[in-house]
Amino acid sequence: MSEQQGYHGGGGYGTPPQHPYGQGNPYQQPAPYQQNPYQQQDPYQQNPYAQPVPPQPVLPQPVSPQYAPPPRAPLQPAPAQQAPAPQTPGGNPGGFPGPEPRRSRTAVLLQFTFQWIYAPLWIAALAALIALLLWAGGGGPSGPDSDAWLKVNRSFIPPRRLKAELTGRPEDWERYVAPILERRIRSAEAEYAAGAGDVAADLSRAMGVRLAVRLYRGLGAAGVVRLAERYGWHGVADGGDRNHVRLGRRFPAPAQIHAPGPQDPPAAPGTPWGPRPGRFALLLPVILVLQVVYVPVYCLSTFWLDRTEPDYWDRWGARWAVGPRAFWAELTGGAAAWDRHVRRILARDIRQDAARDKGPDRGVVAADGTFVRRIRINLATYRGAGAQQVLRIAAEHGWHLDPAYTPQPEVCVRLCRTDRATPAQAPA
Template sequence: MANGQGHGGSTGGYGAPPPQNPYGQPPYGQHHYEQNPYEQNPYEQNPYAQNPYAQPVPPLQPYPPRQPQAVPAQQAHQAHTAPQQPYAADRFGAPPEPGAGRPGGFPGPAPRRNRLAVLVQFVLQWIYAPLWILGLVLLFAVLLLADYSGGGPDSDGWLKVNRSFVPPRRLRAELSGRPEHWERYVAPILARRIAAAEAAHAAGDGEVRADLGRVMRVGLPLRFYRGLGAAGVVRLAERHGWHGVASGTDTGHVRLARHFPAPAALNAPSPQDPPAAPGTPWGPQPVRFAPLLPFVLLLQVLYVPVYGLLTCWVSRPEPDHWDRWGARWTVGPRAFRAEFTNSPAAWDRHIRRILERDATRIRAAAARTPGTTPGTTPAHRIQLKRATYRGAGAHQALRIAAEQGWTLDPAYLPDPANSLRLTRPDLP
């Protein structure tokens, strides 16, 4: 073509005939290609024919086959925390096998319940649950009027109806059985329990370890995570910094724990320092109006039982709510004289009496328990309430305790406005 867009023409440049084909093939025109695209090709072969040198390609394996040997702890942790897709098989194929093992030794989803049984339970619970609670209230009133002094089941045993109650949020998860529905149901429950445990740790709760750190524990029953499995609950807990703990033979619960390190430093005065000024956190606190104390002593006979009854039914964010608020409106028989007179000598005698009482209790408990491991010195811990040193001050209580060998417990942050936590080696 004369316009230079074809292969015609005798001049070079664009539009000139292409260079000589080393394999003698005709030009790649459409009509030639349709006739015989591989004409005069010395290596002529079907491009889609089987490669004579091809071998079956085995499936890729990111890791070599595992050998029966111990797996390092770091590698096991990485395998346990690796990203997973637990719901792919449930969405596009067969559901996960109930009770199948998961990384870390935690079981998978439990067998599903019958859908008809779940629906019947959900409908009938609105009838039998109120009747059950009413029966418990009447039984409690009868036992109270009959002056019953025998033993009985704990509060969880009295209120077992809560275990058989299916809330509407769990109904969808029970009927569908899909792990994502169970995860949406159990995630807020787990978050609330973890938040409550961390608040309890901040208030001074927890099991003290040898490194002075404290361990908090949380448990969930099987009815909360049936379709997700313990492995799924552990995966959710790891987002909050918690880890799973082996439950042993208890397959109806999943156990979680978290280790909180000891405080880096204790911002507290030394017993040898000058006395703290009144009104400061470590100094003496204002006492209540003395003529009002006898009325407080009489009215607390009614106030304390009512407060205890309310706290049995109301869940509060602070586990030490009584120490922070309830004790502010009561006065103990031992502290009545010290607070009524507000005498430094009376406060000192009261503090020494409380320390001696706690030491006697520790000696009695040590006499009932077997001996400790040779070469170790057990540490005993006590807690002095604010009412014990209100008029004397936390610093004065610390100075009196130091005379008897007590020091501030390094496992807790000092909180002189509410309590003092002390420790000392084994008592003589």
């Protein structure tokens, strides 16, 4: 059979069969109505008066709650992966050890009992040794380099600590160390207000506090850091020293400094930056003679006492003492005498500061090798001249008011000057 052979007159294999009654293929699609005169006609082109219809906004159609898709929750950022806190051998985070091993109750009771005997003997021996050193002068025996042998309180157990040593409970240690920590922190903050602290490059100042392990043995350094955070302080790593815990806090630089410039008009007498009222002239010779006696007594009586103001000596000395160089200027009250006295003291302090070694311990060293020198002029130096006169004379030597400290012209004037370190001392 040839390939042209079909079935019932079909066109060959693969051709749809024709209907036997000649009515065509019922599955074939009918031809479009070509005779429709309106097909493929644009009504807007036929109507010359028709206007284009602007596009209408598509309004959302209401959807039945049954078929509505569930609401999608807002995307939340993935939590950042935080580095795990460093762990110590004791298992405490932050790098600070936990409670130390308890001491033997027998040893604690024996030390508490016998300390009332050896502590007075220790103090008497120290007094005798100091008297021997003073009597022998430079040729006498010399003590050790460390002053640990002078700290009698280090081997003394106060009654308030006895309960914590015997029980070893952290809550008892916390009740004991909390007042001590608060007192140390308040004292450090008072020292900061008086001008203490290490000045940083951004003019902020850092203060530090250190506690010995005997004060927090059952609480641990981590517990002390937790208590310090209540006051805004934080723990400082000390290179694995388990005998002490260090705390620190950085205070920002003063936001604004209100002070007159060296070229401003002189401040009025009695104002903070103007001349201060002088003391009674007839009283000055008496103060000059008697201070030889009562100044050493004052120093010895206040050596072991905690004062609320660390610069109390400067305030007290400005009232009840007079320097031999300032005696004539204060006795006469002349502006020329005070000017000579201020220039003499300022030149002496600048000369002494220049003789000191240059380095990071003398100021903040910048990348270009510059650092800041700082000196302090007390009230007794410029009482009759005024603090503004100090600024005027200091400006002649390139010194100006230190912006790292809040000005206190009624107590002192702090000055600074940018200097350049030697190449060997400049940072790499």
